[in-house]
Amino acid sequence: MINKFRISIALCLALGLMVHFQSAAQVPDSIPGKMAIAGSRPDRIILHPGENGETSIAVNWRTESAVTESFLELAPATPGPEFQKDVKQFSASTSKFTTQKEDEPILNFNNHAVKVDQLTPGAMYMYRVGKPGLWSEWFQIEMPDSKAGFSILYYGDAQTNILSQWSRVYRESHLKSGRVDVTLHAGDLINRHNSDLEWGEWFKGGAFLHSSIPTIMTPGNHEFRDVKITEHWRAQFNLPANGPAGVKELEETAYEVNYADVKLISLDTEQIDESSEMLEIQKKWLREILTNNPKKWTFVFIHYPVYATKAERTNVKLLDDFRPIFEEFGVDMILQGHDHAYARGQANTIAGSDKLDYHKGPVYVVSVAGPKMYDVNKQEWMVRSAFSTQLFQTIRINGDELLYESYMATGELYDSFVMTKKKGGNKIVNKIPSTPERNGSREQ
Template sequence: MFRPLNLTVTTRRTAPSCARGIELVLKCLILVASLCVVPSVSAHQDHGQASLRGPYPAAKQYAPTPVPDRLCLSWSSDPATTMDVCYRTDAGVTQTLCEWAIGRDLVGNASTGGIQDAARTQGINEPFVTNAGPCRMHTVRLQGLTPKTRYAYRVGDGVNWSPWNHFSTASDSAEPFEFLYFGDAQNAVRSLWARVRREAHNDAPRAAFALHAGDLINNANADGEWGEWHEAAGWLNATIPTVATPGNHEYALAIGRRKLSKHWRPSFSLPTNGPEGLEETCYWFDYQGTRIVSLNTNERLKEQAAWLDNTLTELPPARWTIVTFHHPVYSAAKDRDNPEVRALLKPLFDKHRIDMALQGHDHAYARSGLGGPEAAATVGTHNVAQGVRGQNGRTVYVVSVSGPKMYPLTETWDASRVASGTQLYQTIRIERDQLRYRAYEASGELYDAFTLQKSSPGEVLLKEEIPATPERRRNL
């Protein structure tokens, strides 16, 4: 802002040359004042000028620095006694440290930001080159933790640290808990998926973990898209563990065949107890009496089916078992079908009495009753020849989407609840004899609900609790 010029000019009626001189001075002062004001007016009037520069490059927006970013919690071992932290720095940081303490015992130093008597664990790191340039990926594995305990932690190199965050270890026995389930985020993640992730946190602020059924991003090795995914979740990834299974968009063509994104394993630290070569994509773990299994439906599915059968046969039975994978057994989208997935997995789900299958891929929503459609009617180019929901088995099949990309619905199988053109997230609460499922729209409105009730012999009853919210069947 410019102050107005306060000029006082005194003239006398003398020679004409003097008057002309004063007039010339005044004109010069007016010209200078107008030049000072012009840039301010132009900035207010020309709103389109900035757009000529184009979008700010992702390589700059998500450039690594010496300060840790992209923090993400996950487990490679027992959730009751371990926690893994993955993060990123610039390529020059070669030290990987984690300081941690029991949260309630925290005594912070106001000058240094440190915590008195915090334990320190050294992790591992590796140089990593993306399409945006070099960086370094870090992993710290905390072990020997106390079950059912809240910890505070930070990561860094001893000089540059992340903020202190909290996480909680699981109980070492069967206890109630709640987790979040997201279908494909994939597109416009920063712009349009961020609100879904944050709204979900409002409904389940103490979620044990966030489960992602594949296609977290659109282009497997685009660093900017992984930057969007981490930014959209923000600090939530640093305090709520991620459980992820890969989708087809986590794969990219390399040397003649499709390969898993090189971002996958450095970004997460997941179990390696699946078939060799499918580490951290096909795996299982138990959480407070519930068994969670991830299958990688992008490759070697027959081998995984045999592994699943053997694993569930050899392990002691869990009260609840949930399987997540990307390509649906029963597709929700029009003109889509996965007959190999169905032929290999449906009989195993029936045999081992799987409670829920949490899937993605179809960019629509569909949720079955117990057992899904009739098994005998699931052949051909569509999922079901006639829309009949049977009771063959006890698995509830869910296909969901959390991002903005949408496909039209199939009309070939009878689902309890469907939606098209609707971003959704799900909360699932598990107790000893009850599983409570809720699906919400991005705005937080309840869209679908049911409860599974399990008797002592293991028999299951599904109680429909669909709200009065109108069904979303948008023309796409």
Template sequence: MTSRPMVLAAGALFALLATVPALALDAQREPEPNTLVPAGDARYRPGAFPDRIVATPAQDAATGFSVAWRTNASVKTPVLEIVVAGDSPDMGEPRRLQATTQALRTENGVAHQHRVDVDGLSPDTLYAWRVQGAGIWWSPWRQLRTAAGPDTPLTLLYFGDTQNKNASLTTRVAREALRHAPDARLALYAGDLVSGGDGEDDNEWGEWFDAAQPMVSGMLVAPAPGNHEYFEEYEDTPRERRVLGAHWPVSFALPRNGASGAEQTSYWFDFQGVRVVVLDGTSALDLGTARAQARWLDGLLAANPRDWSVVLIHQPMFSPRQDRDNELLREHVLPVLERHRVDLVLQGHDHVYGRRAGLVEGQGTPQYVVSVTGAKQYRLSDEARRTMDPVAEDTQLFQVVRIDGDTLRYEARTATGQLYDAFELQSGGDADRRIVEHVDGRIDQRDCRRAATLKGRTDRCWE
């Protein structure tokens, strides 16, 4: 791809000179805390009123979805009510579904996490639904439209890592994304939703739900787990191992159809014309499930009745950050992606932007994308600058994907809505895809202009 020139000496000199005022300004600034919650504040203590409400796709998103929410421990047997949405406030007698409940103990006390799986719905139908808290306390009615037929146009959103300073700096990206894609029906998150491990995990999850409110209040959400959804048990000892954090299994009501060994963190679903498969890269790399996930993925893609395929995973096949190499993913997962010509492989982890095509030169698919939504910003490797185009540092982004018949349109936009990357995949009715780059309207390549972060780290641009 030649849509934008790679970094030249003159550009590097300009970037170096531009660091001078930035450094002078940075010397007068203090690093921002990871959350906006003052120490000891009970902002996110669970209460009688239901919160952290999020709906996720069922395996067949045309006939069902699942809902998770939170209350305090006094709420033991809440229900979900659902009815076909109508224009009158009297929408008729709702169907009532009993939740299953699990306790979660955090720094904010004991919460009860609830889940309901809603099935038997009609395709392409707008439903109103609400969830119960304590007694007469209910959430507001929300509305979701079930997936339509495979030939119906679909708009979805894709977000890279949010992770840090969610309430402060991720919120604006979510709102901008919805402004550019008000018709979006699905939001994909590529993992590391929170940072974790600093004693305020529940506050971070509270801020993620606040930041994601534009998404979770009106569409289905499908997250991939990142390495920060895990923690290190027995850290710095011979027994050290990755353990899935307690929030992940109860914060989302995900489909129970995952790969062997990664049942809680991998899953798949069909939504209109696309099959979406979510992998757990951390489990693959650190817990020995790479081979099992690859076999599982191979079967799902071989049996895919949909025209399009999207794979969501946290760790990239080709890392654009210096000194990262996910060899096990390339050994086991990459051949499956290439063999089945997956259309989009959506990734995170490296806190920069980069896109490249697959291993077969001249072939439009797969398209491998790494993006970042949150505040933490790394630096590109020299190899990424040689092999990926476009690339970006120091940029918060969101992505809009529109699928309509034989065309998939992809756009990456910055936090202020500027177009950074755009292309189309066009199908001729078979597995071959033709890629058409759209360069008009794209802003210039963005590179980090700081020598170090406010904390003095030279391997990052911002934190």
């Protein structure tokens, strides 16, 4: 009886401490507090393309602080377990990380990073991370080969209710589309820039998909505080550092990923919006990398939209300083976020006029993947728009033809077009389904 009494007291104390921890940290119900705590086995494993997306990869993962040495092992994929005889091992660079967001607990852990190059386009590989006795599972990946075709999954903001409501969109998108070459996020992955609990939701929401499909992202305003990007960004991601040379503020936020036929460009629009110096630096860099650009297809992905879903939200700096560059160099698509609504259309400046041609020029898309919603005001540039709709987009390229499809969270097609490369400009044929346009307002 005495032993049972002692056990009961111990249990009550333990439960009391757990309740105290969750109360003090205000851990939301959608994510257990333990998800913020790193362990000895790797978690938050994420795969990125390298600067050459067809021949290189970059992987990042997290462990507790006690794990000071970690590795990546890689082998060509085989139909059976025989791949194990051809495993190559790569030592990771390890960095210590400490974080606390206001009412959240202080967290200490290590981040590990490895880059691997000289891989074969179109080949399949397997990799795992960790160390003997503490390995992750093996992940199977396929290197892109854009000459044989190329595919993108593109998402607008996740931002809020990430695990509870954004995750279904991310998971449905992969079930719907199958294997793609890259996933692309247009900023505001989370709501509070250095909330490790929210970052934990984002990683759990994508789970093994983050580890299996190369992922790239551009930062949104919610990844910043006082024009400084969250310390999580460069610690937990392993993005290309080939942006404007020598500009530390833009490392891994303004960059490019190149494939044989495709160029993907991230611009840091928060710093464009807040700093005239960063605006001019990125403007100069963008012009440099687009001059004599040999790629057949070019995409720019940014957070703030050039053309917004409400006219008053249009970013004048992007409109005045970057739209002319997009038009001059024939950028095919501008993939955007921020507005928590959907719109797609074209716009091109008519020489010698202040009017626009809405049948030529780059295609601009604004989309949202999470449940936070804003209103939409119909404008001339829009071909299709949607209010209060979570979506994901697939872009599939085959030679001179591009198929764009936007799906609602339920997997139902909402918008589509085919773009074909032609002399004098791209030709677009709309393939919009019969689904009624989702109009409305938060005031209704």
